[in-house]
Amino acid sequence: MNTDASPQAVSPELAVNYKLLTGIYSKCEDVIFREMKLGGARDAFVLFIDGLVNVEVLDQHIIRALRESETALDDGNALGVLGGALSVSNVLAVDSIEDAILHVSTGCVLLFVDGLTQCFAMGLAKWEKRSIEEPSAESVVRGPREGFTETISINRAMLRRKIKTPALKMLPFRLGRQTRTEVNLVYLEGVASDALVAEAQERIAGIDIDGILESGYVEGLIEDSPFSPFPQMQVSERPDVVSSGLLEGRIAILVDGTPFVLIAPATLYSMLQSPEDYYQRFYIGTLIRWLRYLFFIMTLILPSLYVSILTFHQEMVPTSLLLSIAKSREDIPFPALVEALLMEISFEALREAGVRLPKQVGAAVSIVGALVIGQAATSAGLVSAPMVMVVAITGIASFMIPQYSSGIAIRMLRFPIMILSGVLGLLGLMLGIIVIVIHLCSLRSFGVPYLQPIAPMRGSEMKDVLSRPPIWMQRKRPSLTGKSPNPNRQATNLKPEPPKGNESS
Amino acid sequence: MSMRMIGRLALLAAAVAGAALLSGCWDRTEINDLGLITGAAIDRHDDKSIELAVQIFIPRASSGGGGSMEMGQKSSTGSSSTFVHSAVGENIADALSHLQERLPRKLFWGHAEVIIFGESEARHGIRDDVDYLMRAPQPRERAYIYVSAGKARRVLEMQAVLERDSSEALREIAKSKLSMSVTMTELAKMLSDETGAAALPWIKQNQPRTKSNPDTTANYKNGTAIFKQDRMIGVVDEETTRGLLWLRNEVKSAVLTVTPAGADGTVSAKVLRSTTKLKPHIEHGKWSMTVRLHAETDALQNASSANLMTSQAAVRSVEKAIDKNMTDRVNLALRAVQKGLKADAFDFAGEFHRAYPKTWHRYASQWDDIFPEVEVKVISNSRLLRPGLSNVQTSEKEREGRQ
Numbered sequence: 001m002n003t004d005a006s007p008q009a010v011s012p013e014l015a016v017n018y019k020l021l022t023g024i025y026s027k028c029e030d031v032i033f034r035e036m037k038l039g040g041a042r043d044a045f046v047l048f049i050d051g052l053v054n055v056e057v058l059d060q061h062i063i064r065a066l067r068e069s070e071t072a073l074d075d076g077n078a079l080g081v082l083g084g085a086l087s088v089s090n091v092l093a094v095d096s097i098e099d100a101i102l103h104v105s106t107g108c109v110l111l112f113v114d115g116l117t118q119c120f121a122m123g124l125a126k127w128e129k130r131s132i133e134e135p136s137a138e139s140v141v142r143g144p145r146e147g148f149t150e151t152i153s154i155n156r157a158m159l160r161r162k163i164k165t166p167a168l169k170m171l172p173f174r175l176g177r178q179t180r181t182e183v184n185l186v187y188l189e190g191v192a193s194d195a196l197v198a199e200a201q202e203r204i205a206g207i208d209i210d211g212i213l214e215s216g217y218v219e220g221l222i223e224d225s226p227f228s229p230f231p232q233m234q235v236s237e238r239p240d241v242v243s244s245g246l247l248e249g250r251i252a253i254l255v256d257g258t259p260f261v262l263i264a265p266a267t268l269y270s271m272l273q274s275p276e277d278y279y280q281r282f283y284i285g286t287l288i289r290w291l292r293y294l295f296f297i298m299t300l301i302l303p304s305l306y307v308s309i310l311t312f313h314q315e316m317v318p319t320s321l322l323l324s325i326a327k328s329r330e331d332i333p334f335p336a337l338v339e340a341l342l343m344e345i346s347f348e349a350l351r352e353a354g355v356r357l358p359k360q361v362g363a364a365v366s367i368v369g370a371l372v373i374g375q376a377a378t379s380a381g382l383v384s385a386p387m388v389m390v391v392a393i394t395g396i397a398s399f400m401i402p403q404y405s406s407g408i409a410i411r412m413l414r415f416p417i418m419i420l421s422g423v424l425g426l427l428g429l430m431l432g433i434i435v436i437v438i439h440l441c442s443l444r445s446f447g448v449p450y451l452q453p454i455a456p457m458r459g460s461e462m463k464d465v466l467s468r469p470p471i472w473m474q475r476k477r478p479s480l481t482g483k484s485p486n487p488n489r490q491a492t493n494l495k496p497e498p499p500k501g502n503e504s505s
Numbered sequence: 506m507s508m509r510m511i512g513r514l515a516l517l518a519a520a521v522a523g524a525a526l527l528s529g530c531w532d533r534t535e536i537n538d539l540g541l542i543t544g545a546a547i548d549r550h551d552d553k554s555i556e557l558a559v560q561i562f563i564p565r566a567s568s569g570g571g572g573s574m575e576m577g578q579k580s581s582t583g584s585s586s587t588f589v590h591s592a593v594g595e596n597i598a599d600a601l602s603h604l605q606e607r608l609p610r611k612l613f614w615g616h617a618e619v620i621i622f623g624e625s626e627a628r629h630g631i632r633d634d635v636d637y638l639m640r641a642p643q644p645r646e647r648a649y650i651y652v653s654a655g656k657a658r659r660v661l662e663m664q665a666v667l668e669r670d671s672s673e674a675l676r677e678i679a680k681s682k683l684s685m686s687v688t689m690t691e692l693a694k695m696l697s698d699e700t701g702a703a704a705l706p707w708i709k710q711n712q713p714r715t716k717s718n719p720d721t722t723a724n725y726k727n728g729t730a731i732f733k734q735d736r737m738i739g740v741v742d743e744e745t746t747r748g749l750l751w752l753r754n755e756v757k758s759a760v761l762t763v764t765p766a767g768a769d770g771t772v773s774a775k776v777l778r779s780t781t782k783l784k785p786h787i788e789h790g791k792w793s794m795t796v797r798l799h800a801e802t803d804a805l806q807n808a809s810s811a812n813l814m815t816s817q818a819a820v821r822s823v824e825k826a827i828d829k830n831m832t833d834r835v836n837l838a839l840r841a842v843q844k845g846l847k848a849d850a851f852d853f854a855g856e857f858h859r860a861y862p863k864t865w866h867r868y869a870s871q872w873d874d875i876f877p878e879v880e881v882k883v884i885s886n887s888r889l890l891r892p893g894l895s896n897v898q899t900s901e902k903e904r905e906g907r908q
Contacts, residue, residue, distance in 0.1 A: 311533045315615030315643070319543070322616060323562055323586075323669070326536045330564040335535055425532065 090123030285468030312425030337422030544672025546657035748838025770809030
């Protein structure tokens, strides 16, 4: 971490600047210096990084214009004169070398003119970027199909297109000593509480690290309980999800170079909600929400429940079911716990391999995996058929959680619970659940209890957890930290009705 | 320094994990090590000892594909997924421990669905057996209890064709509630209430009708064994059992076939809902009981000339015939049980106790003498709710009449 040159002003002598910068950018093949004569008389040079700049425009509109421009420039009028001469909208005067370097790195062209104590950064950034695509991890049937990209300016624009009010504020940060990553704290002024924004600002400003490569770095540096397996910030690559978070008074953190945006504060229930709940009709939204809760619990305890009942509480299984399980387990050499661990671990391995595999071999491996896990394991007498069922249902259930990171947390936690229930039966299972619930109760995300509004109870907000109320009933924003400055989000009496009156007329 | 701290913490964590594992899978039993008891039979062996027979599930016998050799060996008796094993002991606990000694797998009572008492044991007294079955944690309180004619072990050894095994067949029959069905809790309650009289379902195996029908479970007679205190004192037949069920308000479904007055054929009615109310009276030292039967029925088959669709009078006459049928059945049961066996299997005692608590305390000790003398008045009231919409039978007969 030693690139930080001591603060240095732009020298009026062009040669000094030139020497300094070529020194800084020695052995940098991609940095291009071009010397020229301003108006054919005054010495000047431009500096840019190849690949970050629109060279065509630079050639056509800048270099040509500069050659023909006036030479009578001084510190006072230079910006105005150049602004008039150059057909570039974004021209800034910069007077320190550090700022100049920062601008060069983000795709500006720097112009140094002899005799001036400032240089000029012209925004001509243009680099190859991915186009907007549908987010693959958060797809919906009904809803917008756009997802964030790696470029923060595009992401900002996508948010601004959704929320057009000037109250949408974006505070800039530059994080990473080496990477100088652009990070934006986005919130809706008048909706997000000031305390929350101030806290987030403080936490982000405290980051001092040499590189931010993904929003996960930021998340890991500002979350409340770093040792918890549960994510305390929601992650989304959908502009509509981030916008709805902003409209509820949450903050969003955009990080350049990744399509994943952090939303905070987050609760366990916000991790279990999909944007589509709100786009479909509310009945199905409610039902699917409950289905998700059910499978969330099943992901956590189904294999453990099976193991503990089968090894400790055989009387709890209906007779016919127990007899058929007994039949299928008769040839299995392992205890139920070992059987379950074997299957769950190989399932996790298959899943992980499936994510990392090149697309071409993916299909082949998944077929082999399905055969190995399902058919072959049963017929080889390693695993009983009911256990395959349990593992398969658990596997599917774990993918029902919309938030991938909480899915991972739950999938991970089921292993210790499995061992507990294999050792102590249902007692161990309950102990495991109690530990997890206590931990969840103690978690906070930016000061908001992780289980709010169930614990602590917030009567009126519980309806958005227990059901998905119709849009016209969602009058209040959820209350987060502190007092919400603007709790109502819609007018009363929004319930649609046919007009009253004489139908025959 | 911090490395040392981490080392210490790791040591602590390892110690805690080790301590958790020290308990070492307490009580863990794999299903592969369990001998699942599906039914049990208790017979008297001699004066001092009983014989406990248990039906144990064989996990691999009836699996479709495998075990063809076993199938071949047992083909003469049909594919059986259970076997019966027995041991003699002073009481159930003792017999069970002898049984366990000879079996490779741990016996597991949690799925014993039926418990059958042999006639000899029933006549000897079942209180000690019920004590074990209620006290031990594994046997289910919801297991169905039967009493069999002859040795109870024979019942367990019956071959079931439709069901998995004979105890499952007996359980399904008990669940259908068409005849008497008593669970262990109910039996314990009956034994411990003031009269100590109990009624348990009675089964008697018949000789197989044909050699080709191996399903011996389908081939038995139903009835009710009547207990006084904990000893069986007699058996009533199937017909009387129906009356007993009416009196105990346990009729869930029944089909009554009656001949209405003035009609030349029978009408069958299905009981949809029925209630029995017992109303006790004590007047001038005279104990009497009014039994009100109410049934709502549905015409199931009309083999008579009465046109139930059009004629209200015909419906009334069918209802009257049903009333008489019910009353007769109840009187039959009363004659056999109240007058004959003198056992209060209908819980009249409880009714009197509830209605006249003070009088009851005075006469409770004399109940055995009072009970046979209680005057019972039976009032039936049935309604034929659904006479039907078409009437093939009568239109045919009417046409015959015209020709």
